[in-house]
Amino acid sequence: MEFKDYYAALGVSESATPEDIKKAYRKLARKYHPDVSKEANADEKFKDVGEAYEVLKDPEKRAEYDQIRKYGGREGQFEPPPGWRSSSGFGGGGYTEADARHFSDFFESIFGSGGASRHGGFGFRPQGPMRGEDVHARLALFLEEAYNGCEKQVTFTVHDPVDHSRLKARAKTLKVKIPAGMRDGQHIRLKGQGSPGVNGGEPGDLFIEVELAPHPLFTVEGRDIVVTVPVSPWEAALGATVTVPTLGGRVNLKLPKGASTGRKLRLKGKGMPGKHPGDQMVVLQVVMPQQHSEQAEALYRQLAELEGTFNPRSKLGV
Amino acid sequence: MNQDERTVTVVLGDTQTTFTLRELCERGDIHAEFVIKLVSYGVISPLNEGEEREWLFDLPALTRLQKAQRLQRDLKLNLPGLAMSLELLDDVQSLRREVDRLNRLLQQLMGEQ
Numbered sequence: 001m002e003f004k005d006y007y008a009a010l011g012v013s014e015s016a017t018p019e020d021i022k023k024a025y026r027k028l029a030r031k032y033h034p035d036v037s038k039e040a041n042a043d044e045k046f047k048d049v050g051e052a053y054e055v056l057k058d059p060e061k062r063a064e065y066d067q068i069r070k071y072g073g074r075e076g077q078f079e080p081p082p083g084w085r086s087s088s089g090f091g092g093g094g095y096t097e098a099d100a101r102h103f104s105d106f107f108e109s110i111f112g113s114g115g116a117s118r119h120g121g122f123g124f125r126p127q128g129p130m131r132g133e134d135v136h137a138r139l140a141l142f143l144e145e146a147y148n149g150c151e152k153q154v155t156f157t158v159h160d161p162v163d164h165s166r167l168k169a170r171a172k173t174l175k176v177k178i179p180a181g182m183r184d185g186q187h188i189r190l191k192g193q194g195s196p197g198v199n200g201g202e203p204g205d206l207f208i209e210v211e212l213a214p215h216p217l218f219t220v221e222g223r224d225i226v227v228t229v230p231v232s233p234w235e236a237a238l239g240a241t242v243t244v245p246t247l248g249g250r251v252n253l254k255l256p257k258g259a260s261t262g263r264k265l266r267l268k269g270k271g272m273p274g275k276h277p278g279d280q281m282v283v284l285q286v287v288m289p290q291q292h293s294e295q296a297e298a299l300y301r302q303l304a305e306l307e308g309t310f311n312p313r314s315k316l317g318v
Numbered sequence: 319m320n321q322d323e324r325t326v327t328v329v330l331g332d333t334q335t336t337f338t339l340r341e342l343c344e345r346g347d348i349h350a351e352f353v354i355k356l357v358s359y360g361v362i363s364p365l366n367e368g369e370e371r372e373w374l375f376d377l378p379a380l381t382r383l384q385k386a387q388r389l390q391r392d393l394k395l396n397l398p399g400l401a402m403s404l405e406l407l408d409d410v411q412s413l414r415r416e417v418d419r420l421n422r423l424l425q426q427l428m429g430e431q
Contacts, residue, residue, distance in 0.1 A: 026393075033392055035385050036407065038414070050392075134345065134384070184415070187377045189335055207381060217426075219419045228426045285427060 003078035004106045006052035006065060014066070018057065025053040051103050061111060068110055078106060129201035133159060135194040136207045141182065143215040147247040147272060149180035154208060158195040167195075176208070181274035184212040184220060217245060223278025224271045230287045231255060246270045246280050253282060261286045336365065336374040346384055353383065359401040361386055 007014055010024040031037060032046040039045070055061045137156040145152070154174050159167035174193060182188075187209055194204025212220060219226045229244050239257035243250050246267065253265060263284045271278020292300070343350050354370060356362050362382050364373035375383075382404070390400050 029392060033389065035389055046392075131344070136381070136384075185411075187381055189377055207377075209381070214418060214422055219422055221419070226423075228423065 001078050001105050001109060004048070004051070004104060005069075006055050009048045009052035010056065012056075016056075018059075021053065021056045025049060025057070029053075047103075051107055054103070055107070055111070064110065078109075128199060130198040131201045132195035132197040132204035134204040134207060136209070138211055139176075139178075139208050140211045140213050141178065142213050143218055143220065144247060145178070146182045146210070146212055147180060149178055151175055151177050154206075156206065160196055161198045174206070178210075181272045181277075182210045183223070183272060184210065186210045218247065220272070221281070223274065223276070225278065225280045226283060227280065228283045228285050229253075230285045231259070233286055233288065236260065236284065236286045244282055255284070259284050259286075335377055337376075337380055339364075339370055339373045339375075342375055342380060342383060345380065346387055348383065348387055352387075355397055356383065356386060356401075359397055361401050361404055 007016070010016075010021060010028065012020055012024050016024070028049045029046065032039070032042045032049060034043045034046055036042075037046075055065050135156050135158055137154055139152060139154055141150070141152070152175070154176050155171055156174075157169050158172045160170055162168045172193075174190070176188075176190065178188075187207055190206040190208065192203045193206035196203050217227055225247060227245065229242065231240070231242060234240075235242060235255055236259045237257070239259075240255050241252050242255060244253045244267075248270060251267060251270065253267065255265070261284060265282045265284070267280040267282060269277045270280035289296075337345070339350055339353060342348065342353055350370075353362075357364065357373075362375065362379040364375055364379070366372065366374055386400055386404060389395055389403060393403075395403060
């Protein structure tokens with residue numbers, strides 16, 4: 001099993017005072033809290049920090065840990081000394097800062113698995129049935145998948161009861177059929193797919209929060225889809241019918257005469273599907289060809305003479 | 319951790335679920351008093367007005383409540399601090415989304431030049 005350096009986890013030295021340790025923990029707990037942090041492995045870091053604090057804040061456990069640390073587990077693999085027994089135990093005080101059920105094997109090998117979790121009440125578990133814990137997971141979808149609906153595999157961690165005081169983590173995989181029209185941040189509940197219940201209690205639920213991956217062409221605003229469509233100066237000036245992409249395939253769009261960059265056109269019902277489907281907003285962008293032929297330049301000169309009174313910078317007061 | 323090979327196909331049918339105050343409390347091992355206080359601070363709102371025992375909450379309210387509970391437990395926040403943190407986290411999230419959206423829009427506009 002891997003040795004865990006609790007001092008490194010909190011970024012403090014071996015000689016840190018209890019006050020330094022508390023300060024470091026509070027700062028890192030705020031930084032890595034999974035509900036606050038956007039870092040990919042925030043969850044893991046938060047658990048490491050919580051576990052480190054659980055040990056280092058308690059003088060007795062800290063002394064035991066220091067002893068273990070000296071014993072030779074500073075790096076790499078770790079096995080507790082033969083006949084090791086923790087004197088601190090977990091019968092009485094229980095855990096105060098973190099959820100004991102999620103501590104590492106390393107922690108358990110040193111301090112045992114008294115496992116008195118405050119939240120689930122496993123330390124004082126009654127004989128009666130107890131509901132399994134709810135599990136939260138995130139699911140990233142491509143916009144096309146959210147638009148069309150899809151079937152996705154979701155892997156998450158549930159906790160099975162092992163005996164009266166311990167829970168064991170297990171990866172569970174489900175294939176989930178996602179309906180069309182899911183939006184970013186939307187929640188789904190899958191009843192009974194969380195952690196199993198105890199003593200015949202019903203299982204918890206699985207909650208999935210949908211995240212939409214950025215799309216190179218389309219952006220999403222509520223139920224509407226926004227796409228920027230480049231048009232030529234003559235299409236913008238004269239009006240034209242252009243083909244534009246939508247998530248449901250190409251459609252033809254009639255441009256009005258004299259359209260400028262930034263002009264928005266609405267394709268009704270071409271946004272995210274649902275009871276009240278959204279629209280697709282087309283934002284026009286007038287673009288110039290990279291190069292002009294001599295003939296085209298001559299035509300532009302002619303245009304400049306004809307439209308000489310037009311000042312595109314009138315709003316700037318120049 | 320053992321990998322569970324079992325794969326089950328689930329068809330969604332209950333995105334419109336609601337929970338009573340009692341169900342909300344049982345689910346999260348939360349005191350009703352905490353929920354009532356969060357409602358009074360405007361952190362979550364029931365779908366309906368009226369007596370507390372008749373309150374119904376939607377799924378986002380439940381997940382927000384669980385988030386509030388985790389934050390309070392892990393960071394030792396008091397209620398006003400909790401309410402403010404949740405609001406600020408919401409703001410940060412919507413600003414992040416807006417910045418991402420605008421960045422992509424900008425890239426599209428610049429990329430075509």
